[in-house]
Amino acid sequence: MPGFMxxxxxxxxxxxKIQLNEQQRAAVQYTAGPLLVVAGAGSGKTRVIIEKIVHLxxxxxxxxxxxxxxxxxxxxxxxxxxxxxxxxxANPAGAVAVSTFHALGWRILREHHDLLGYRPGxxxxxxxxxxxxxxxxxxxxxxxxxxxxxxxxxxxxxxxALAAGDVPKTHTSEGASEGEASVWRxxxxxxxxxxxxxxxxxxxxxxxxxxVLQQEEPRLRWQQQLRYLLxxxxxDSNETQYRMLRLLAGDEGRFTAVGDDDQSIYGWRGAxxxxxxxxxxxxxxxxxxxxxxxxxSCNTVLKAANALIANNPRAVEKNLWSGLHEGEAIRVIxxxxxxxxxxxxxxxxxxxxxxxxxxxxxxxxxxxGNHQSRVLEQALREQRIPYHLSGGTSFFERTEVKDLMxxxxxxxxxxxxxxxxxxxxxxxxxxxxxxxAAIARHAGQHHLSLFEAAVAAECRAALPARxxxxxxxxxxxxxxxxxxxxxxxPVEAVQDLVEAIGYEAWLREQSDNPPAAERRIENARELxxxxxxxxxxxxxxxxxxxxxxxSLLTSLDADxxxxxxxxxxxLHGSKGLEFPHVFLAGVxxxxxxxRNSMDEGxxxxxxxxxxxxxxxxxxTLTLSFARHRxxxxxxxxxxxxxxxxxxxxxxxxxxxxxxxxxxxRTKERAAANLSRLKELFG
DNA sequence: AGACCAGGTATTTTT
DNA sequence: TACCTGGTCT
Numbered sequence: 001m002p003g004f005m006x007x008x009x010x011x012x013x014x015x016x017k018i019q020l021n022e023q024q025r026a027a028v029q030y031t032a033g034p035l036l037v038v039a040g041a042g043s044g045k046t047r048v049i050i051e052k053i054v055h056l057x058x059x060x061x062x063x064x065x066x067x068x069x070x071x072x073x074x075x076x077x078x079x080x081x082x083x084x085x086x087x088x089x090a091n092p093a094g095a096v097a098v099s100t101f102h103a104l105g106w107r108i109l110r111e112h113h114d115l116l117g118y119r120p121g122x123x124x125x126x127x128x129x130x131x132x133x134x135x136x137x138x139x140x141x142x143x144x145x146x147x148x149x150x151x152x153x154x155x156x157x158x159x160x161a162l163a164a165g166d167v168p169k170t171h172t173s174e175g176a177s178e179g180e181a182s183v184w185r186x187x188x189x190x191x192x193x194x195x196x197x198x199x200x201x202x203x204x205x206x207x208x209x210x211x212v213l214q215q216e217e218p219r220l221r222w223q224q225q226l227r228y229l230l231x232x233x234x235x236d237s238n239e240t241q242y243r244m245l246r247l248l249a250g251d252e253g254r255f256t257a258v259g260d261d262d263q264s265i266y267g268w269r270g271a272x273x274x275x276x277x278x279x280x281x282x283x284x285x286x287x288x289x290x291x292x293x294x295x296x297s298c299n300t301v302l303k304a305a306n307a308l309i310a311n312n313p314r315a316v317e318k319n320l321w322s323g324l325h326e327g328e329a330i331r332v333i334x335x336x337x338x339x340x341x342x343x344x345x346x347x348x349x350x351x352x353x354x355x356x357x358x359x360x361x362x363x364x365x366x367x368x369g370n371h372q373s374r375v376l377e378q379a380l381r382e383q384r385i386p387y388h389l390s391g392g393t394s395f396f397e398r399t400e401v402k403d404l405m406x407x408x409x410x411x412x413x414x415x416x417x418x419x420x421x422x423x424x425x426x427x428x429x430x431x432x433x434x435x436x437a438a439i440a441r442h443a444g445q446h447h448l449s450l451f452e453a454a455v456a457a458e459c460r461a462a463l464p465a466r467x468x469x470x471x472x473x474x475x476x477x478x479x480x481x482x483x484x485x486x487x488x489x490p491v492e493a494v495q496d497l498v499e500a501i502g503y504e505a506w507l508r509e510q511s512d513n514p515p516a517a518e519r520r521i522e523n524a525r526e527l528x529x530x531x532x533x534x535x536x537x538x539x540x541x542x543x544x545x546x547x548x549x550x551s552l553l554t555s556l557d558a559d560x561x562x563x564x565x566x567x568x569x570x571l572h573g574s575k576g577l578e579f580p581h582v583f584l585a586g587v588x589x590x591x592x593x594x595r596n597s598m599d600e601g602x603x604x605x606x607x608x609x610x611x612x613x614x615x616x617x618x619x620t621l622t623l624s625f626a627r628h629r630x631x632x633x634x635x636x637x638x639x640x641x642x643x644x645x646x647x648x649x650x651x652x653x654x655x656x657x658x659x660x661x662x663x664x665r666t667k668e669r670a671a672a673n674l675s676r677l678k679e680l681f682g
Numbered sequence: 683a684g685a686c687c688a689g690g691t692a693t694t695t696t697t
Numbered sequence: 698t699a700c701c702t703g704g705t706c707t
Contacts, residue, residue: 073696102697127695144702145691202697236696269695369693374699391695428683552697572694594693609694632692633698685707692700 034253041615042296064095066227108209121413124551158203159270213247234259298327329653342379388565411482427506485543582617
């Protein structure tokens with residue numbers, strides 16, 4: 001099959017529906033051994049994974065259920081499932097195990113919980129729960145910042161596949177600072193505590209399965225089960241994930257890993273882009289294929305991206321090129337301060353939307369930190385530009401969602417003290433501080449979990465009659481729910497639970513205005529609806545498993561059709577997305593190479609972050625910076641980012657050097673006129 | 683239990 | 698400056 005060059009892509013949101021290029025095809029067809037695909041931004045890596053699965057099923061006769069595609073996010077998994085469904089048809093496609101590392105880990109953990117000494121109902125503690133556990137283990141009054149740091153260190157160890165007992169002595173006693181040694185002691189207690197709760201944190205979802213797979217018998221079983229693995233965004237994998245891959249893919253290395261070290265931006269979370277090189281060491285037969293043709297961006301954008309990233313040391317040299325048109329110069333807009341910057345961006349968007357065919361959904365404004373969104377939001381609102389802000393409090397962090405999740409966790413796992421404390425008096429049921437303390441005392445004395453204590457007659461006897469009564473009802477309800485959740489329809493059981501605790505009435509009572517109450521009720525219902533959807537996708541699955549799946553979801557508005565709204569998001573949040581028109585705000589020293597990152601010697605990662613931002617753009621790219629910005633109340637002056645100097649001058653179009661303030665005013669006025677006109681004439 | 687104030691803290695955050 | 702959290706007061 002001769003390759004044929006794709007023509008220019010126009011603004012349809014679709015990748016060219018044409019044949020694979022030569023490298024892509026090679027990557028799809030190579031199954032002789034382990035394969036690493038180094039895929040530049042916009043080079044069609046997801047497509048390669050999809051086509052490879054199709055190839056394995058249709059041409060190699062591999063049963064779909066023997067194939068696992070592993071992603072880092074639910075969103076990526078979902079997209080992959082959809083695309084695979086379109087390509088293969090629902091039937092074989094549905095059998096392919098497309099999941100996140102964590103979801104796969106959960107599956108393994110559930111199946112072998114007994115090997116590790118867990119009881120059947122395992123709770124997944126989210127970030128916040130885990131942080132609370134750490135807080136409670138540290139002396140009262142420990143500053144939140146210290147709690148966070150301690151938790152982060154524990155996480156770092158776990159991501160290096162080090163259980164507390166495996167942490168090298170140099171970090172725990174000999175030669176370790178007292179601070180480090182104390183964090184390690186905390187780690188030990190944290191481990192014990194989670195054990196008692198029969199709970200796991202997110203890190204455990206990889207770490208614990210590793211312990212399963214280190215045993216020969218289950219390892220061989222899983223290696224039989226999954227005959228081929230495809231890993232997406234491989235540069236984001238950490239040590240434990242890498243080990244999991246190795247154990248599953250066996251010594252022959254039945255896998256394809258796809259990644260781009262230039263887009264590694266999660267180093268601070270334990271991701272090890274070095275895993276790309278590690279692969280070569282561990283699998284000498286590793287075959288490497290580079291995808292360098294970009295189907296997304298015009299050449300100007302790509303040249304800028306290439307020039308920038310060339311300043312980083314890289315494992316695999318790549319040179320991205322594009323068969324698309326040259327494109328406009330990259331605009332660089334100096335602004336007086338962050339307000340002006342926001343106004344400029346709003347004005348530019350308004351102007352473009354009006355003069356070109358671009359729609360609101362074609363624009364994205366990217367920035368380093370969430371705090372930068374505020375001014376931008378304000379500016380967009382002033383111009384009545386519809387926008388959508390990604391990030392912020394996720395669905396699962398909302399109180400109402402958290403409450404219900406804890407009810408379900410407790411129903412499934414009576415040892416989950418964290419969940420118990422959260423819901424035992426929510427909605428209020430006469431179990432105040434005193435009663436709760438009494439239950440805790442009883443539990444402590446008799447070495448019971450809080451729930452077990454609450455069930456015990458002697459414990460109840462110590463409570464006032466009203467409290468004892470309502471505690472009994474609470475316990476009965478949870479026991480019944482847990483039971484029904486496994487034996488009959490879990491979703492019905494949950495609906496009845498929500499009904500029985502009068503949760504919606506409680507939300508109405510709790511919210512200070514009716515619309516807020518309705519929103520929260522809607523969230524609660526949405527959670528149940530999701531549970532229903534999960535059940536429909538996994539018929540016969542019990543509450544424990546459904547709940548696990550639910551805990552691994554991050555945001556339920558995943559379906560958000562970007563719609564007709566300008567997207568505001570952090571650079572991190574933009575990875576994997578693309579937009580015709582991209583604005584990068586705050587391209588300043590101390591912000592875009594972020595100060596703290598620089599202190600940690602992470603300039604290269606900051607550069608990659610900028611690289612990710614640039615390569616989101618299909619048509620136009622606008623970089624802006626402010627000369628002054630308020631930080632913690634006081635105005636500080638800023639310098640343009642060093643990264644600007646790394647971009648070839650001939651690609652840049654600098655706008656009004658120091659008349660910027662006036663220009664902003666003018667633009668703003670022009671924009672205001674425009675929006676008024678539009679209101680008048682539609 | 684709810685309101686209010688003081689104090690501490692302000693990168694990123696796939697699961 | 699603006700926020701969130703935790704503690705205290707009513």
